[in-house]
Amino acid sequence: MSKPLILIVDDNQANIKILVEFLSNDYEVVVSITGKDALEIIDNEKIDLILLDIFMPHMDGFEVCEKVYEKHDKHEIPIIFVTASSNDDDIEKGFNLGAVDYVTKPFRKVEILSRVKTHILLKDYKNNLESKVKEEIEKNKIKEKIMFHQSKLVSIGEMTNSIAHQWRQPLNSINSAVMGIDTCLMKNHINNEEINEKLEEIEIQTQYMSKTIEDFSNFLNPNxxxxxxxxxxxxxxxxxxxxxxxxxxxxxxxxxxxxxxxxxxxxxxxxxxxxxxxxxxxxxxxxxxxxxxxxxxxxxxxxxxxxxxxxxxxxxxxxxxxxxxxxxxxxxxxxxxxxxxxxxxxxxxxxxxxxxxxxxxxxxxxxxxx
Incomplete structure (x- = not known):
C-alpha cells in the first residue's frame, strides 16, 4: 500500500528541510516554494494533505487555500497552515477559509507528526464513511425499487384474480357445452371428423386459457x-x-x-x-x-x-x-x-x-x- 502524499508549501528552504526530515519516513513528500507551483502540483498529483505557509511573496497561503477549495472539497485535501504568527485574526481567517489545523514555528517534531497523522486518519475515515453511506443508499434504492415493483405486482395480482374469477365460469360453460355437443353427436350416431377436430381444438384452447390463468395467479401471488x-x-x-x-x-x-x-x-x-x-x-x-x-x-x-x-x-x-x-x-x-x-x-x-x-x-x- 502506497504512503500518503504530503505537499509542503513554504518559501523558506530551511523550513522545508526540517519538515521533509520529520515526515519522509512515514509519508511521500513533495515540495513547492511558491503558491503558483503548488496549485499546479495539486492539479497533477493526488495530494492527501497540505502543509501551507501563510506568509509567502506573490501569493500568500490564504489565497492558495481559497483557490484549492474552489476545486476541491476540504475533506478531500485537508490543509494545515504553518505560521510564525500567533495572531488570533490570522488563525481565525485560516479556519474560516477551510483549513483544518495550524502549527506554529519553530517546529516540534512530535506536534507535526501527531497533527499530520490525525488529519490523514480523519480524511481516510471520512472517505470510508462516505463510501459506505453511498453503498447503503444504493442498496436501499434497489430495495425500494423491488418493493415498489412488487407492490405493483400485488395490485395487478388482485386484478388478475378478479378477472380469473370472472373467466372460470364461462370457460367451464364452454367445456360443458362441448361435452354436450359431443354426447349429442354420439346419441345420434353422427361421426363427423371435422366437427370432432373442432370440438377437440376448442377443448384444448379452453384448457390452455385455464392453465394460463392459473400460472398468472401463482406468479402474481403476494403470499x-x-x-x-x-x-x-x-x-x-x-x-x-x-x-x-x-x-x-x-x-x-x-x-x-x-x-x-x-x-x-x-x-x-x-x-x-x-x-x-x-x-x-x-x-x-x-x-x-x-x-x-x-x-x-x-x-x-x-x-x-x-x-x-x-x-x-x-x-x-x-x-x-x-x-x-x-x-x-x-x-x-x-x-x-x-x-x-x-x-x-x-x-x-x-x-x-x-x-x-x-x-x-x-x-x-x-x-x-x-
Whole structure:
C-alpha cells in the first residue's frame, strides 16, 4: 500500500528541510516554494494533505487555500497552515477559509507528526464513511425499487384474480357445452371428423386459457414464499405467460433439460427475471431483423441458460448491462432498470448469480443457484 502524499508549501528552504526530515519516513513528500507551483502540483498529483505557509511573496497561503477549495472539497485535501504568527485574526481567517489545523514555528517534531497523522486518519475515515453511506443508499434504492415493483405486482395480482374469477365460469360453460355437443353427436350416431377436430381444438384452447390463468395467479401471488422448485416447471410457466409474444414474432423457443434440477428459490421472482431476459431477447431479435429468430433455454444442474441468436451485445455495453438506468432502448421503450432489478432479485433475494456473455450467435444469460 502506497504512503500518503504530503505537499509542503513554504518559501523558506530551511523550513522545508526540517519538515521533509520529520515526515519522509512515514509519508511521500513533495515540495513547492511558491503558491503558483503548488496549485499546479495539486492539479497533477493526488495530494492527501497540505502543509501551507501563510506568509509567502506573490501569493500568500490564504489565497492558495481559497483557490484549492474552489476545486476541491476540504475533506478531500485537508490543509494545515504553518505560521510564525500567533495572531488570533490570522488563525481565525485560516479556519474560516477551510483549513483544518495550524502549527506554529519553530517546529516540534512530535506536534507535526501527531497533527499530520490525525488529519490523514480523519480524511481516510471520512472517505470510508462516505463510501459506505453511498453503498447503503444504493442498496436501499434497489430495495425500494423491488418493493415498489412488487407492490405493483400485488395490485395487478388482485386484478388478475378478479378477472380469473370472472373467466372460470364461462370457460367451464364452454367445456360443458362441448361435452354436450359431443354426447349429442354420439346419441345420434353422427361421426363427423371435422366437427370432432373442432370440438377437440376448442377443448384444448379452453384448457390452455385455464392453465394460463392459473400460472398468472401463482406468479402474481403476494403470499409467495421461498421453497424448493423444479427449474423446468418454472421455465414452463414463464413460457406460458409470454407464449403469445414469442408466437406473434415467429420466434422459435427450444427448452433443453440436461439435468433435472430443483433449487431453493421464490418461484414468482424467478419467473419475473426470466420474463425480463426473454423480453429483452425478443426485442433484440426484432430490432436486428433476424431471419430465423430463436431462443434456446437450457437447464443443467442448479442453473438456467438463455441464449438468443440476435448477434450479441455490443462490447461497449456489455460491462454496463446490469447498471441501474442503463439502456440502449428509446426513452419510451424502457427505463433501464429491468436487468438491474433482475440481478438484485437473483443475487440478493435468491442466493444466486446472474451473468451475461456473448457467444457465437448472440447473447447468453446464465442464472446459477448456490
Amino acid at each position: 409467495k414464499h421461498k421453497g424448493y422448485n423444479n427449474l423446468k416447471e418454472i421455465v414452463r410457466k414463464t413460457l406460458t405467460i409470454i407464449h403469445t409474444k414469442l408466437s406473434k414474432n415467429n420466434i422459435s423457443c427450444n427448452l433443453i433439460e440436461k439435468t433435472t434440477s430443483t433449487v431453493l428459490c421464490t418461484e414468482g421472482e424467478i419467473i419475473q427475471v426470466l420474463i425480463v431476459i426473454l423480453n429483452n431477447a425478443v426485442d433484440a431479435l426484432k430490432e436486428n431483423s433476424i431471419t430465423n429468430p430463436k431462443i434456446d433455454i437450457e437447464i443443467d444442474t442448479n442453473k438456467i441458460s438463455i441464449t438468443d441468436n440476435a448477434g450479441g451485445i455490443k462490447k461497449d455495453n456489455i460491462d454496463n448491462i446490469f447498471l441501474p438506468y442503463f439502456t440502449t432502448k428509446k426513452a419510451d421503450e424502457g427505463l433501464g432498470i429491468g436487468l438491474h432489478l433482475a440481478k438484485a432479485i437473483i443475487e440478493e433475494s435468491n442466493n444466486g448469480k446472474l451473468s451475461v456473455e456473448n457467444v457465437d450467435c448472440g447473447a447468453k444469460f446464465e442464472i446459477k443457484f448456490n
